[in-house]
Amino acid sequence: MSENRKLAVRTGRKILEEVSSLSESRNMKTYPVGGFVRDLILGKEGTDIDFVVEGDAIQLAEAFRKQYRSGKVVTYPRFGTAMLQYKNYKLEFVSARSEHYDPLSRKPSVQKADLTSDLSRRDFTINTLAIEISPENFGRLIDIFGGLRDIEVKIIRTPLDPVITFSDDPLRIMRAIRFATVLDFEIEEKTFRAIIETRDRLKIISQERITEEFRKMLLAYRPSRGLDLMKETGLLDIILPELTLMTGVEQRDDYHHKDVFYHTLQVLDNISQKTDKFELRLAALFHDVAKPQTKRFIEGTGWTFHGHEDLGARMVGQIGKRMRLPIQTIKYIQKLVRLHLRPMQLVDESVTDSAIRRLMVDAGEELDDLMMLCRADITSKNPRKVERYHTNFDRVEKKMKEVEEKDKLRNFKLAIDGNTIMEALGIPPGPTVGRIKQEIKDAVLDGKISNDEEACYNYLMKIKD
Known part of the structure; x- marks a missing residue:
């Protein structure tokens, strides 16, 4: 009408x-x-x-x-x-x-x-x-x-029978989740049941189209809603089963939620209040993706997840390829996942400039995004703890600023390259060149030598034997 x-x-x-x-x-x-x-x-x-x-x-x-x-x-x-x-x-x-x-x-x-x-x-x-x-x-x-x-x-409903609507074009299943998330609408009950009934039809949809709908959903004001709906309807099992595994995984209740899945959703929402950058929101979503695989119980300590950052970075490589993400996006997320624990390790007053330098060099241009992720990772319900952790990160960022002003490290590049090393020592390309270059880089970051060509060359001559 x-x-x-x-x-x-x-x-x-x-x-x-x-x-x-x-x-x-x-x-x-x-x-x-x-x-x-x-x-x-x-x-x-x-x-x-x-x-x-x-x-x-x-x-x-x-x-x-x-x-x-x-x-x-x-x-x-x-x-x-x-x-x-x-x-x-x-x-x-x-x-x-x-x-x-x-x-x-x-x-x-x-x-x-x-x-x-x-x-x-x-x-x-x-x-x-x-x-x-x-x-x-x-x-x-x-x-x-x-x-x-x-x-x-505020209802998401199909104009015709939802089972037929979703069976005809299964991408509409993801669109229902996306619209409910972006518009903050509810999915009507019959439509919701039809999503569950027809979800396996998503297999005929190209991954690129699914990822594009997922991207639009993740850019919502509160993207956790979409992930929750995907979990409730079983879509998460089909599209990102790695996230489903995090459900019910307990962790120490210091500055995190106890449940890794819901902790992750809170981190995602936290960072979404600060940035619309899709890649950074994905890093928040995947930062703890390897916790289920690395979970160990230690008497007197509780649950630990040693190495989850390194395994998580490797898992992001596999997930990113499956999602058909660009290579540069995958590498960006891997870097943030691999480094997301490092800033918290530098809060101690006695931490050296060398440790600060290493993090700054390793993070490079992504340093600001890394610190944003670390702050979003604070999900404690205790206001005093939240304040303490933010104060700790303030201290780390102050140290970084001081070191940056002294060393200009943000776009660090070693003053000597592999060709110079090979020519000076008369050696062919190979792992030895990389090992020597790393040793020189360590000396620069530890403050033993300055990062200029002459100092690096002299140090090369010193360690060549």
């Missing part, structure tokens, strides 16, 4: 009027739909606009490009879809269609249809909303499946 309610479009109004004028000149009806309309109701106006066209969407997009000199039109004829960039807007035109899915694929067969049929094929009621853009009815809301009410009561 059509609502009497009209939505105000401000920044993008001119574009919608241009699309409307072009459509009417070609006897087509065109409607903005989906996320753009949903966000208007939520008080936001986006720059990605999807249009449903009762007519030839590709033809309309080409006409728009020609008349308004937009960017190149990218077309997908099989789906009657065309995309283009116009100013700072991303516009997508889709011919109204119905879809039928093969059980073994998420690619549907497509038939032309009207607006109602097109909206019914969409994932959730909150995305089935449309508005009119004709001059006489500009902004009038079209709500056939109760999407407005579901937004008002």
Whole structure:
């Protein structure tokens, strides 16, 4: 049905009027739909606009490009879809269609249809909303499946049978979790049960698409909600089983929660209040991933997890490859996981400049991110303990600043390289070169010699035998 309610479009109004004028000149009806309309109701106006066209969407997009000199039109004829960039807007035109899915694929067969049929094929009621853009009815809301009410009561619900909706396109399972997390909505009970019933269908979805939905979920204000929903529905067992293993793993209750899984979710939320950097949020998610494998009970001490940082870094390599993460992202997360315990080891007043230097050199450009992760890792419920740990990190950062001012270590590079060592000693490439270079580097970091070419060369001559 059509609502009497009209939505105000401000920044993008001119574009919608241009699309409307072009459509009417070609006897087509065109409607903005989906996320753009949903966000208007939520008080936001986006720059990605999807249009449903009762007519030839590709033809309309080409006409728009020609008349308004937009960017190149990218077309997908099989789906009657065309995309283009116009100013700072991303516009997508889709011919109204119905879809039928093969059980073994998420690619549907497509038939032309009207607006109602097109909206019914969409994932959730909150995305089935449309508005009119004709001059006489500009902004009038079209709500056939109760999407407005579901937004008002904060519900994620499918317009049709959720089992069919998720079976047809299993990626919608992850989208349900993502929308519930990002919008802070509840998943309606029947829809929730359907996620559990159809979750194994996710196996036909490419990992890249799953990871992209996971990325959007992790960038929510409170991403722990999404991880909790994934755990409740069994999706975590399928996508990140390593995290499921952390559930119920107890640890010493000093500056952590007792349960490693829920401690990790708290760390994730803590760091999410400080940064929108996806890679850093992932590091928070994986920083204790190896605790289940390294758990040992020591009488008088309790549960320990010796070496979990090193094993965790290796596990991140495997997880990152499975998630199809870029190599540089994997290496970044591995570095932070490997180093996340080091700053806490430097809180003692007697710690040497040498130990501070080593951490700064090892962390390099990621030092600030490492310290942010360490502070997020404090999840004690005892305010005095929290204050004490933050004071300790303040002390470590003060020492780092003092050493940095003296040594300029943030972008440390040894003044002598492997070629110089080989040439001076007349030796071929091999592990000996690396060992000697490390020995020189240790001497610099320990303050025995300065990091200049002459001092490093003289030290090389001293230790060569």
